[in-house]
Amino acid sequence: MNKEANILKALLYSATEPSGEQQKRFGDFLKNKYGSEIPLEWIKSEDYEGGFRLEVGSDVYDWSLRGRLRMLRDTLIEIPTDKGSIIPLIKETIKEWTPEAMAEQVGTVKTVGDGIATVAGLNHATFGEILIFAGGVRGMVQDIRRDEIGCVLFNDDEGVVQGSHVKRTGKTAGTPVGEDFLGRAVDALGTPIDGLGEISAAGYMPIEAQAPPIVDRQPVDTPLETGIFSIDSMFPIGRGQRELIIGDRQTGKTAIAVDAIINQKGKDCICIYVAIGQKNSSVVHIQQTLKKHGAMDYSIILSASASEPAPLQYIAPYAGCAMAEYFMNKGKDVLIIYDDLSKHAVAYRALSLLLERAPGREAYPGDVFYLHSRLLERAARLSDEIGGGSITALPIVETQAGDVSAYIPTNIISITDGQIFLESDLFFAGQRPAVNVGLSVSRVGGDAQTKAMKKAAGTLRIDLAQYREMEVFTQFASDLDDQTRRQLEYGQGLMRMLRQAQYRPKSQHEQVITLVMALSHTMQGISADEVTEFIEGLISMFETENSDICERIDREGVMDDALREEIIRISKAYKNHGVDERNKK
Numbered sequence: 001m002n003k004e005a006n007i008l009k010a011l012l013y014s015a016t017e018p019s020g021e022q023q024k025r026f027g028d029f030l031k032n033k034y035g036s037e038i039p040l041e042w043i044k045s046e047d048y049e050g051g052f053r054l055e056v057g058s059d060v061y062d063w064s065l066r067g068r069l070r071m072l073r074d075t076l077i078e079i080p081t082d083k084g085s086i087i088p089l090i091k092e093t094i095k096e097w098t099p100e101a102m103a104e105q106v107g108t109v110k111t112v113g114d115g116i117a118t119v120a121g122l123n124h125a126t127f128g129e130i131l132i133f134a135g136g137v138r139g140m141v142q143d144i145r146r147d148e149i150g151c152v153l154f155n156d157d158e159g160v161v162q163g164s165h166v167k168r169t170g171k172t173a174g175t176p177v178g179e180d181f182l183g184r185a186v187d188a189l190g191t192p193i194d195g196l197g198e199i200s201a202a203g204y205m206p207i208e209a210q211a212p213p214i215v216d217r218q219p220v221d222t223p224l225e226t227g228i229f230s231i232d233s234m235f236p237i238g239r240g241q242r243e244l245i246i247g248d249r250q251t252g253k254t255a256i257a258v259d260a261i262i263n264q265k266g267k268d269c270i271c272i273y274v275a276i277g278q279k280n281s282s283v284v285h286i287q288q289t290l291k292k293h294g295a296m297d298y299s300i301i302l303s304a305s306a307s308e309p310a311p312l313q314y315i316a317p318y319a320g321c322a323m324a325e326y327f328m329n330k331g332k333d334v335l336i337i338y339d340d341l342s343k344h345a346v347a348y349r350a351l352s353l354l355l356e357r358a359p360g361r362e363a364y365p366g367d368v369f370y371l372h373s374r375l376l377e378r379a380a381r382l383s384d385e386i387g388g389g390s391i392t393a394l395p396i397v398e399t400q401a402g403d404v405s406a407y408i409p410t411n412i413i414s415i416t417d418g419q420i421f422l423e424s425d426l427f428f429a430g431q432r433p434a435v436n437v438g439l440s441v442s443r444v445g446g447d448a449q450t451k452a453m454k455k456a457a458g459t460l461r462i463d464l465a466q467y468r469e470m471e472v473f474t475q476f477a478s479d480l481d482d483q484t485r486r487q488l489e490y491g492q493g494l495m496r497m498l499r500q501a502q503y504r505p506k507s508q509h510e511q512v513i514t515l516v517m518a519l520s521h522t523m524q525g526i527s528a529d530e531v532t533e534f535i536e537g538l539i540s541m542f543e544t545e546n547s548d549i550c551e552r553i554d555r556e557g558v559m560d561d562a563l564r565e566e567i568i569r570i571s572k573a574y575k576n577h578g579v580d581e582r583n584k585k
């Protein structure tokens with residue numbers, strides 16, 4: 001700046017020519033500020049009534065009446081409105097306010113279009129800083145070059161024209177946060193979109209924040225039950241984990257996320273659903289579904305829909321994460337869903353290309369990996385000393401024709417602690433949720449499973465793997481020996497057992513009892529079509545006649561050998577009873 005100040009001169013605007021004394025004071029001021037003599041040029045202007053305006057490069061000092069009034073107005077605007085009566089507050093603020101030279105940095109717009117503006121003259125603007133354009137349009141610095149900066153605009157760029165002024169704010173982009181957001185739907189800037197009135201925020205948090213350092217974390221060891229049988233039994237998720245949901249379009253990705261939210265009812269876990277580039281109608285549908293199942297009370301929906309500009313879609317997940325951090329820092333558990341990060345990457349690509357960054361693989365900019373890693377690293381389980389809160393993240397990624405080796409999927413797979421892989425073929429074959437057992441994995445959740453579930457799930461994955469292998473080998477064989485046929489039937493039964501309707505999360509005892517029963521080959525002889533009905537009957541029988549067992553599993557989360565034998569005994573008796581009944585008919 002000093003260098004440029006040497007080249008540039010200082011321009012002084014005022015209605016009347018400054019006196020010799022005044023000129024000397026300006027000279028001293030400049031020397032003080034910039035450390036060298038700067039030639040001062042006076043320009044006559046009626047715009048700055050009752051004072052002066054001094055411009056040095058992009059720094060502007062305003063001693064005029066108008067500038068001071070504007071400063072007072074800005075001070076008044078910042079009075080928090082939630083601190084009681086407003087009149088005394090205004091009086092107080094005015095009394096304490098002392099007029100100073102309003103110093104600000106002002107730049108000019110060089111080009112504008114497609115929600116992107118390049119600005120010249122803001123030499124000290126920082127990355128991520130909010131700038132204010134003509135007409136109150138807000139933008140965020142996204143690109144800093146040698147002699148200009150690239151900026152994305154959050155509002156319509158109408159009113160922003162070439163040559164118009166841009167002001168720095170010195171603040172980085174942030175979002176309002178607070179308890180009052182629960183039950184509401186907001187956009188990426190935290191403004192309500194559900195027509196239920198204003199939300200009074202408890203604070204303001206930066207959307208970009210450092211991930212918690214290692215010393216502030218503790219291992220993931222508490223389960224976050226999704227209520228989805230195939231996930232809780234084989235790919236358990238712990239509080240603080242990041243588990244990717246990946247699959248082609250229309251394979252039930254969102255359905256899993258919504259079911260997981262519904263299952264958090266009464267489990268003291270706050271849920272945030274971030275919709276990126278989704279249709280408005282789908283977001284409304286999700287809101288209604290959550291409301292219907294009583295899940296909106298502990299949830300926030302943050303949506304940057306497909307019709308919104310790329311910059312808003314780009315900041316949406318970070319804003320959602322900031323809202324989650326507010327609760328995590330208060331020691332709460334939060335589940336956050338990013339639906340979906342492929343659309344987020346596409347929005348970022350559009351933005352980067354418009355900012356004229358060099359395109360890399362698949363035309364994504366070079367830092368697209370960092371885009372998602374810095375977001376997902378903010379999911380954590382904090383240590384007990386700092387409250388023990390957690391953020392569990394379920395990012396969603398859409399693949400094309402099941403290709404998990406594309407650029408964005410491989411990136412996100414490598415940042416997360418596992419993935420739930422959903423397959424179109426399974427989905428269309430009626431196996432819903434369409435979880436591919438071979439390709440899905442949860443790398444840390446096993447520690448978070450309850451002992452009962454761990455014991456019950458025992459050999460499920462191996463049995464299913466054997467079944468899949470056998471299924472391929474026996475596809476064309478016409479006559480099978482008895483043992484092979486029995487094994488095939490057993491596998492089919494297990495697959496049927498994993499089918500689950502939407503919006504019907506299963507409780508712990510339901511899952512544990514079903515697993516113990518099925519893995520002890522109790523369903524032998526029951527045809528695949530009857531499996532669902534059989535299990536439903538068995539569970540309702542347990543819940544009415546053996547409710548103590550159900551309660552014990554839910555409460556203690558343990559199952560000793562005696563209890564396991566007991567469950568097997570009761571299940572076998574139930575099945576034999578059913579067979580007898582049928583034989584009678």
Ligand code: ATP
Binds near residue numbers: 247250255432500
């Ligand atoms: P998109 O790629 O469009 O976002 P998606 O992968 O998120 O799709 P969903 O919208 O969750 O998929 O589900 C697609 C359809 O499948 C929906 O109509 C949904 O109701 C249905 N569906 C999802 N899961 C199940 C299930 N377990 N049982 C029955 N139907 C289901």
Ligand code: MG
Binds near residue numbers: 255339
């Ligand atoms: Mg979806």
